[in-house]
Amino acid sequence: MEEIxxxxxxxxxxxxxxxxxxxxxxxxxxxxxxxxxxxxxxQIGGTCVNxxxxxxxxxxxxxxxxxxxxxxxDYGFSEPxxxxxxxxxxxxxxAYIDRIHTSYFNGLDHNGVIxxxxxxxxxxxxxxxxxxERYTASHILIATGSRPNRPDIVGGNLGxxxxxxxxxxxxxxxxxxxxxxxxxxxxxxLLHLLGSDVTILSRHQxxxxxxxxxxxxxxTAQYRDSVSLLTGDEAVSVNKxxxxxxxxxxxxxxxxxxxxxxxxxxxxxxxxxxxxxxxVQVDEAxxxxxxxxxxxxxxxIYAVGDVVNLKNLTPAAIAAGRRLSExxxxxxxxxxxxxxxxxxxxxxHPEIGSVGLTEAEAVHQFGAKQVRVYxxxxxxxxxxxxxxxxxxxxxxxxxxxxERVVGLHGIGEGMSELLQGFSVAIRMGATKQDFDQTVAxxxxxxxxxxxxxxxxxxxxx
Numbered sequence: 486m487e488e489i490x491x492x493x494x495x496x497x498x499x500x501x502x503x504x505x506x507x508x509x510x511x512x513x514x515x516x517x518x519x520x521x522x523x524x525x526x527x528q529i530g531g532t533c534v535n536x537x538x539x540x541x542x543x544x545x546x547x548x549x550x551x552x553x554x555x556x557x558x559d560y561g562f563s564e565p566x567x568x569x570x571x572x573x574x575x576x577x578x579x580a581y582i583d584r585i586h587t588s589y590f591n592g593l594d595h596n597g598v599i600x601x602x603x604x605x606x607x608x609x610x611x612x613x614x615x616x617x618e619r620y621t622a623s624h625i626l627i628a629t630g631s632r633p634n635r636p637d638i639v640g641g642n643l644g645x646x647x648x649x650x651x652x653x654x655x656x657x658x659x660x661x662x663x664x665x666x667x668x669x670x671x672x673x674x675l676l677h678l679l680g681s682d683v684t685i686l687s688r689h690q691x692x693x694x695x696x697x698x699x700x701x702x703x704x705t706a707q708y709r710d711s712v713s714l715l716t717g718d719e720a721v722s723v724n725k726x727x728x729x730x731x732x733x734x735x736x737x738x739x740x741x742x743x744x745x746x747x748x749x750x751x752x753x754x755x756x757x758x759x760x761x762x763x764x765v766q767v768d769e770a771x772x773x774x775x776x777x778x779x780x781x782x783x784x785x786i787y788a789v790g791d792v793v794n795l796k797n798l799t800p801a802a803i804a805a806g807r808r809l810s811e812x813x814x815x816x817x818x819x820x821x822x823x824x825x826x827x828x829x830x831x832x833x834h835p836e837i838g839s840v841g842l843t844e845a846e847a848v849h850q851f852g853a854k855q856v857r858v859y860x861x862x863x864x865x866x867x868x869x870x871x872x873x874x875x876x877x878x879x880x881x882x883x884x885x886x887x888e889r890v891v892g893l894h895g896i897g898e899g900m901s902e903l904l905q906g907f908s909v910a911i912r913m914g915a916t917k918q919d920f921d922q923t924v925a926x927x928x929x930x931x932x933x934x935x936x937x938x939x940x941x942x943x944x945x946x
Contacts, residue, residue, distance in 0.1 A: 496520040498813070499613060499622040501605050501758070504531020506790035506802030507628030508589060513810035515596035522620060523598050524605040524613070529589045531630050532791070533799040534582060536648035541671060543578050545832045548678035552834060559871040569679060571656050606759040610783050624785055624813055627758065627765075627773060628806065631751040631791035636663075640723030643730055644745030647672065656681055657744035661732060663720055664748030665689040667831045670704065672746055673712055674833045683712040684740060686732065688719040693831065697843040697894040698946075699860065699880045704833060704896060707875065715740070753792045770794065777821045779809045796824050828908040830901040835865070835877060838900030840908045841892035844882050845946035851884045851891075856943025858882055859917070861933045865898045879933045881917065882943070888917035893934065903931040 496519075500511045503525025515521045528535045547569065554567050593600050605613040605620075612621045633646035645653075647668050658681065662673045665687035677683045685692070691705040692714075708714050715738065722733045723745065732740040753772040760767065764783035766774045772794035779787045787809055790802035805822040812820040831837035847856045859881040868875060877897025884891045890911050895904070910919065925932035 494619060495621050496522045496599075497622060497624065498522070498810075499605070499620060499625045500524070500628060501613065501626065502531065502628035502630060502790070502792075503527075503529045503589075503600065504628060504630050504790060504802070505533050505799045506806040507531070507626065508593070508806075509803040510626055510628065510789065510806030510810045511598045511600075512592055512596050513807045514814050515598045517810060517814035519810075519814045521596075521598045522622070523593065523600040524603055524615060525600065526602060526604040529586050529600075530582075532648070534585050534589075536651050538799055539582060539585065540578055540651050541675075542832060543581065544675050544679070545671070545834075547574060548675040548834060551678045551680075556867065556871050556873075569656075572654060575654055604757070606757065607762040608759075610763045611785055622785075624787065626806070626809070627755075627781070627786065627788040627792055628790050628802070629754045629758065629792050631753045631794070631797070633747065634750045634752055635747050636720060636749060638720060638722050640725075640730075641747070643723045643725065644747050646747050650746055653744075657742075658682060659729075659741070659743040660684070660746065661686055661730075661740055661742040661744070662746045662748055663687075663732075664746075664750075665692050665694060665716075666748065666750070667693065669746075669748035670708075671832050672748060673708065677712050678834060684715065684742060685712055686715045686718060686720060686734065686740065688717065690716050693837070696831075696837070696839055697880060697882075697892070698845070699878050700837055700839065700894055700896050703878050704831075704837065707835075751791065751797070753794055755792060768794075778812065779805055779821070796827050798827065798829065801827055826908065826912050828904050830904060832901065833896075835875070835896055835898050836900040837896045838904035839892075839894045840904060841890070841911055842882055843892060843894070844880070844943055847882045847884055847891055848943040848945045851943075853943050853945065856882065856884050857888055857917075857940045858943050859937035859940045861937050863897065863930060863933050865930060866928055867898050877930055877933070879930075879937075881920070881934065881937060883917050883940075890915050890917060890920065895930070895934075897930045899930050903929075907931075907934060 498514045498519045498521045500507045500523045511521045511523045558564050603615045605615040608614050635641050660681045661684040662669045663686045670692050673683050673685050691701045693701045718734045718736045720732045721735050724731050729741050755771050766782040773788040773792050775788050775793050779789050789805040791797045808820040808822050811817040826841050828840040862876045862878045865877050879895040882892030893907055920935045923935040925935050
C-alpha cells in the first residue's frame, strides 16, 4: 500500500496503535469531523486480527469439524476419511486475514484517517516524533496493546509464545502448553482435537482459576480426560535433548515435548513510547493508569485496550475507543465504557461463557444472606446419540430481595452465541422472575437458564 504523506504536522487527534481499539477510535473521531493521524508500525489490526482471536477462532472452527467427525458414526454415518492439510489451512487463514487488512485500510481511507506504518514516541505531552518528523495534537490516544510474557528461566527462549504459534507451518506431534488462563486452555483444547499430543503445565490447581467455580472445576475435570494435565507445578528450566525439549519442573518432573507454548500472561506495551517525557503514570506491570473516561494522568492523553489492563477483550477496546471519540469530538460529555457486566467467552470444547459476578464475588459484594444461586446441568443434543457422558453446566447468581441476576455462567455447546442475549437482559436489570417468566426454547442449552428451580444460598471463596 502506498504511504500517505501528511501535509501538516498538526492534527486534532493522534492515535498510537492500529489494533481494534485504536482503529475504532480513529474512525469514529474522523466520522465526527476530526483530523486524525494513526501510527502503526506492524500489521494493521493488532493482536486480535493477526496473532490472537481471529486466527485462533479459525483454528477452533477447524477443531469443531474434527469433533463433528468423531460424533458422526454415533448418528449412523460411515466414518469419513477426513484429514487436515495444515499447509493449506495456514494459507487459507492468511488469505482471510489479508482480506480483513484490506477492509481496515478501506475504512480508514473512506473516513480520511491518515495512517502511517511507523512507530511514534512522545516528545512532550502533546507532541510525538516519528521517522524524524514531529506531530502535535490536542488529544493523543495510546492503544499499543500488550505482548506475551516469557519466563525468566534457563532455556525460556526455546519455547514460543501464543503469538509465535501462528507462524508454525506444521503441527507439533507433542506440545506442552504452560499456563492456566483462557489462552492456555483454548490452545490446549483445539490442538488436542487437531491431533497433537497435548500436555498442560499449570502452577494453579485448576484451569481458569479466576472464573466461577462451576466453570473452573468442570473444564479442569473434562481436560483431565483428554490431555495430560499437570497442576500445582511450574517450569524451572528447559533444555534440548535428543532432538526434543525437556522441561524441568519445580516438583522434579521432567516433561519431554517437541514444542512449548508459554501462555503465562501478557505485559502492556509501553516501554518504547518515551512516556517519561509526559505525565502519564503506569503501574508496576506497565499498565497505564486511566479513569473511567480513559483519561491518563496527563492532560490530553488517553489510553484504551490491553495497554490499560482492565478488560482485555477486543469488543471492550472497540467500545471504549468509540465512546472516547464521541466524548472528545461529538459533545457526548459523559460518554464512557462501563467495564462491569462485559460478557466473556472462552473458545474451548465445549465453549465457556460468563457475564457479571462470580458466586464468590457476589457474596463478597452483597453478603451471603443476600445471594441465591441456581444451577443445572444438561446433556447437549449434539451428544444425544453418542456414548459421551459429557454434560453442560449452568449457573445463575442472584442478589437482593428481588433476586436480580448479577452473574451468569455456563460451560456447554453454543455458549458463545446464547450469551449475548442474556447479557442484554442482565444489563437491563433482569431478575430471576423475569427469567422464569420467559418461555423456554426446547430442546436447547439456553432453556436451562430460564427453567432453573430450587436454588441455594451463596458461598464465598
